[in-house]
Amino acid sequence: MKALNYSPEHLTSNRRLFWIAAALGVIMMAPVAWIIGLSLKDNAELLKGTEAVFSFPYTLVNYANILESSSVFGWFMNSMIVAVGQTFGVLLLSSLAGYAFARLEFPFRKTLFIIVLFGLAVPEQAVIIARHQMFNWFDLHNTHIGLILPNLSSAFGVFLMTQFFRAIPKEIDEAAMLDNTSTFRIFWKVLLPLTLPAQATLGIFTFLQAWNDYWWPLISATKSDMYTLTIGIASSQTNFAQSEGLGFLGAQAIFASLPVVIVYIFFQRHIVTAVSGGAVK
Amino acid sequence: MSASISIKNITKRYDSVTVLDDINLHIEDGEFVVFLGPSGCGKSTLLRMIAGLESITEGSIEIGDKRIDTLPPGQRGVAMVFQSYALYPHMTTRQNMAFGLENVKVAQDEIDRRVNDAAKILEIDHLLDRKPGRLSGGQRQRVAIGRAIVKEPKAFLFDEPLSNLDAALRGRTRLELAQLHQRLGSTMIFVTHDQVEAMTLADRIVIMHNQKIEQIGTPMEIYQHPVSRFVAEFVGSPPMSMLPINNIQQTANGVTVEVSRAGSIATAITLPPEFNAKDAVIGIRAEDTAVVSSEEDGLDLTIKVVERLGDRTLLYGTLIDGTDLIAEDSGRSKVKAGETVRVSISPHAAHIFDGDGLAHHSQMEV
Numbered sequence: 246m247k248a249l250n251y252s253p254e255h256l257t258s259n260r261r262l263f264w265i266a267a268a269l270g271v272i273m274m275a276p277v278a279w280i281i282g283l284s285l286k287d288n289a290e291l292l293k294g295t296e297a298v299f300s301f302p303y304t305l306v307n308y309a310n311i312l313e314s315s316s317v318f319g320w321f322m323n324s325m326i327v328a329v330g331q332t333f334g335v336l337l338l339s340s341l342a343g344y345a346f347a348r349l350e351f352p353f354r355k356t357l358f359i360i361v362l363f364g365l366a367v368p369e370q371a372v373i374i375a376r377h378q379m380f381n382w383f384d385l386h387n388t389h390i391g392l393i394l395p396n397l398s399s400a401f402g403v404f405l406m407t408q409f410f411r412a413i414p415k416e417i418d419e420a421a422m423l424d425n426t427s428t429f430r431i432f433w434k435v436l437l438p439l440t441l442p443a444q445a446t447l448g449i450f451t452f453l454q455a456w457n458d459y460w461w462p463l464i465s466a467t468k469s470d471m472y473t474l475t476i477g478i479a480s481s482q483t484n485f486a487q488s489e490g491l492g493f494l495g496a497q498a499i500f501a502s503l504p505v506v507i508v509y510i511f512f513q514r515h516i517v518t519a520v521s522g523g524a525v526k
Numbered sequence: 527m528s529a530s531i532s533i534k535n536i537t538k539r540y541d542s543v544t545v546l547d548d549i550n551l552h553i554e555d556g557e558f559v560v561f562l563g564p565s566g567c568g569k570s571t572l573l574r575m576i577a578g579l580e581s582i583t584e585g586s587i588e589i590g591d592k593r594i595d596t597l598p599p600g601q602r603g604v605a606m607v608f609q610s611y612a613l614y615p616h617m618t619t620r621q622n623m624a625f626g627l628e629n630v631k632v633a634q635d636e637i638d639r640r641v642n643d644a645a646k647i648l649e650i651d652h653l654l655d656r657k658p659g660r661l662s663g664g665q666r667q668r669v670a671i672g673r674a675i676v677k678e679p680k681a682f683l684f685d686e687p688l689s690n691l692d693a694a695l696r697g698r699t700r701l702e703l704a705q706l707h708q709r710l711g712s713t714m715i716f717v718t719h720d721q722v723e724a725m726t727l728a729d730r731i732v733i734m735h736n737q738k739i740e741q742i743g744t745p746m747e748i749y750q751h752p753v754s755r756f757v758a759e760f761v762g763s764p765p766m767s768m769l770p771i772n773n774i775q776q777t778a779n780g781v782t783v784e785v786s787r788a789g790s791i792a793t794a795i796t797l798p799p800e801f802n803a804k805d806a807v808i809g810i811r812a813e814d815t816a817v818v819s820s821e822e823d824g825l826d827l828t829i830k831v832v833e834r835l836g837d838r839t840l841l842y843g844t845l846i847d848g849t850d851l852i853a854e855d856s857g858r859s860k861v862k863a864g865e866t867v868r869v870s871i872s873p874h875a876a877h878i879f880d881g882d883g884l885a886h887h888s889q890m891e892v
Contacts, residue, residue, distance in 0.1 A: 416612035419579050420673075424626030425600025438616040 283495030284308070291491045307496035317497070319470055320477030325504070327392045327462075327473055328455040334397040335451045336444055343406025343440075344432050348418065358407065364400030369460060377464055387471045395461055396454075402447050409443035410436065449512045456505055474501045528712040529590035529603070529680040530555045531576065536585035538571055545571050547737045549585070553681075553715065553730075558707050561717045562724040563734035564760065570685055572734070573717045577606050577683050589680050600629070605674035606683040609690065611666045613658040613673070619645075620654040623673045637676075644675040647709070664695045671706070681713040688723060700726055721761050725749070733757050751887050755879040758809050764840060767851045768807040771878070780888065783808050783878065788845035789825045793876045794888035802881040809885075812840055814875030815853040817867050824870035827851055829863050841867070 282298035283291065284307050290297045311317050345351070346358050376395055377386075385391035413436060421431045462473045472480060478497045481490070531553040538546040546568045553559050561569035574580040576587055578599030587595040594602045605626075613622050620641055627637045645651040648668045658666055667687060674682055684703075688696045704727055707714055718724055724731050725745045733740040733748060733756075741753045752758035758766045769791075773784040780794040791808060818824055825845055833840040839859035842852055853869045861867055878886045 414610060414612065416608045416610050417614065419577075419599070420606070420608060420612035420614070421625075422579065422599040423577060423604070423606050424673075424677075425598075425629045426625075430629070435614055 280495045280498050283491050284499050285495075286492045288490055288492045295491070307492045308500070310493055311496055311500055316469065316472075316477060317474075317500070320472045320474045321500075323389070323392075323466075323471060324456055324474040324501075326389050327458075328452050328504075330389065330393040331396050331455040332448050332451045334393060335399045335402045336448055338397055339399055339402030339406045339447060340437060340440065340444070341432075342403045343408075343410050344436065346403070346407040347410030348415075348436075349428075361400055361403050364398070365404070373460075373464065380465060386465045387468045389471075391465050392462055392471075392473065396451075396458070399447075399451065402451065405443055405447055406440065409440050413439055445512060449508060452508055453505055527678055527680065528555055528710075530557075531681055531713060531715070532588040533572070533576070534586045534588070536572070536575065536587065537583045538568070538575065538580065539583045544737055546575075549739055551732060551739065551742065553713060556711045556713055558704075558714045558716065558727060558729045560724040560728035560731050561715065561734055562719065562721060562731050562761075563740075564719060567734040568737050569717045569719075569732075569734045573606075573683050573685055573715060576602075576681075576715065577604055578602050579606075600626075603680040604683055605677045605679035605681075606685065607667075607670045607674050607687045609686040611658075611670040611687075611690075613666055613669055615658050618655050618657055619650060619661070619669050619672075622658070622669055623676050626673065626677050640676040640678070641672075644672040647675065647706070648672050663691055664699065667691060667699060671703075675710070679712070681715065684714065684716040686718055687716075688718070689720070696723075703727060721763065725761075731761075733760065735760075751885070752877065753885055755807070755809070755883040755885065758877060758879065758885060762811060764812055764842075764852045766809040766811050766877070768809050768879070769845070769849050769851065771803070771806045771808055774801075774803060774806075780873065781878070785825065785845070785847075785849070788847050788849065791825070791871050791876060792823075792873045793878065794874045795876065795878050795886050797878065797886055801886070804881040806878060806880050809877040809879060810851070810871055811875065812852045812854040813838075814872045815851075815869050816872075817841070817853065817855045817859070817861065818870045820868050822868060822870060824868040825851070826866050827853055827869045828866045829861055832859075832861060832863050834859075841869075843867075 279298070283295070285303040285305070286297055287304050287306060342361070346354065346361075380386050380391050380395075385394065417435060417439070418431055421435045426435065457475065458473070459475045459479070462476045463479075466472050466476055469477070469480065478494070478501055481494070481497060531551075533549055533551040533553075536546055536549040537544065549572060561572060563569045571580055575582050575595070578594070578597065582595055585595075586593055589603055614625065617625065623641045623644060624637045627640065632640075641654070642651065645654055648671060650665060650668045650672060653661060653665055653669070658669065661669065667690075670687065688699055691699060700723055703716075707727075716723070716727055728745055730742060731745055731748050732742050735756050741748060741757050743751070748757060748761055752761065755768070759768065769785045769788070771783045771785065774797065775782045775784070776797075777792070780792070781797055782790050782792045784790050785808065791810075793808070827841065827843040827845060829841050829843040831842040833842065835857070837857045839855045839857060839861065840852060841855055841859075841861055842850070844850055851869070853867075855861055874888045876888070880886065
């Protein structure tokens with residue numbers, strides 16, 4: 246084990262790092278604190294000047310207004326359906342594809358895998374017109390399916406799961422084969438449970454990405470009852486919203502980010518593991 | 527319940543590379559057979575072919591009277607213990623052992639009975655609710671064996687199952703495996719590159735080399751009558767010393783060979799007329815040598831390294847012509863590195879290997 250270093254130079258260097266990290270933290274958190282501050286102020290007060298954020302009184306009236314508005318809950322539910330649906334869909338398809346690429350022998354396996362990986366390099370904007378037309382033909386715009394479908398084929402998810410399945414020793418499959426286990430049962434009962442860490446990582450990323458997605462819902466959801474929260478909140482910004490309704494906008498932003506914050510708090514460990522790329526055990 | 531295994535004309539090729547070439551082997555019901563050989567000789571491949579984890583290019587495999595090489599692994603009636611144990615990490619010991627039985631829809635009370643019985647035999651009954659991550663290497667190894675036992679297979683296949691254990695545990699587990707074989711009386715095939723495991727466990731050893739079976743025999747047959755120079759050098763620790771032969775003289779009791787400038791060794795070996803003397807060598811095991819006084823016949827050995835093992839002392843040295851020879855002295859040997867001692871060789875214990883590597887032994891038992 247590495248011995249702790251209590252030398253003055255080391256402690257000074259640690260202190261310096263701490264202050265740099267603290268400063269960066271403040272810079273990161275300042276806009277969030279600002280939005281929270283705005284959300285707790287009356288709109289009329291903010292109209293006089295946003296410096297009102299720094300003084301009492303504070304109020305929950307903006308949050309009460311959200312709860313009174315029927316649209317926001319609808320948008321929230323739309324976001325939840327899309328994010329949860331997309332997360333389960335991506336987990337299922339990526340796991341199946343990852344298992345197939347990692348374990349099954351079939352023609353053009355390597356070529357297909359490379360084609361899938363190319364998906365990582367294609368920006369969404371490049372395919373958006375074609376996708377829009379396709380969904381239009383199939384009359385999928387303004388439906389939950391239409392919002393979920395495009396992101397189910399996750400190149401990142403397939404890549405992640407393939408690598409994870411590859412890392413599982415083949416002897417486990419072989420032991421299961423000798424235990425008279427069918428191929429699907431090997432996948433479902435033996436290997437899939439071993440990929441839980443990867444599933445958690447992929448699930449969190451997919452959920453966060455789906456929840457925060459703006460671009461595709463903006464195109465696909467044109468009716469207000471099909472808006473997701475991101476689109477709904479943006480649509481609330483009337484011409485004068487940035488001066489007349491700042492507090493309400495702030496409350497909406499905080500309300501919209503709550504699920505993301507909850508997901509982050511509960512799955513923080515998995516997110517850190519995912520970001521560190523398995524370097525930390 | 528256990529059964530014999532017949533391997534008939536088995537060949538395995540990966541594209542143009544031949545991994546196993548025309549292997550024939552019959553293993554009796556209840557026999558403990560060890561496949562022994564260096565890395566890459568094909569021993570694990572042969573085991574995996576019996577298990578059904580590798581396809582066969584040519585030939586057939588039968589267990590009992592039933593041809594099984596066309597069946598999937600789970601239907602061959604064999605159980606395998608892997609080098610890495612290959613336990614299911616997310617299942618408890620009990621679930622690991624029961625999984626195979628659940629797949630073939632064995633009744634739950636029968637599963638419980640078999641798991642509990644096997645756990646008792648292996649003394650892992652207190653570990654049944656633990657997952658593999660909370661077990662030591664030795665305990666995992668027992669669970670892997672338990673998983674095989676509960677299936678009541680026709681044959682057990684072991685793929686180097688002891689190589690991940692430390693030396694002390696390896697020795698103990700080896701003994702327990704031998705006891706388990708005696709208790710179950712099942713057919714067992716054990717793959718290893720460790721000759722001590724092979725010698726101590728096997729009813730018969732199958733020595734594999736260059737994609738072929740080099741020799742099949744009991745441990746003592748293999749040790750005392752190796753069929754080739756490869757077997758002689760591979761089996762035995764320390765390895766057999768090989769001294770180049772300069773000249774061979776026929777005598778009434780056998781041949782006397784002249785070893786370079788180092789001297790002559792009288793043997794009780796009779797060589798056939800077609801003996802290929804080119805590059806022939808005489809092989810001597812350390813325990814067939816003795817340190818004698820300088821007046822007696824023998825070879826002068828200059829000692830480089832003395833290895834004291836307690837009950838005996840191994841003397842690593844060179845003969846006058848520079849050839850290496852390993853000799854043995856008693857545990858209380860006073861010989862030191864740098865000294866020159868005279869070493870005699872038992873005439874009945876030497877082996878002569880001709881230019882093709884084929885062995886010729888004394889007809890008299892040592």
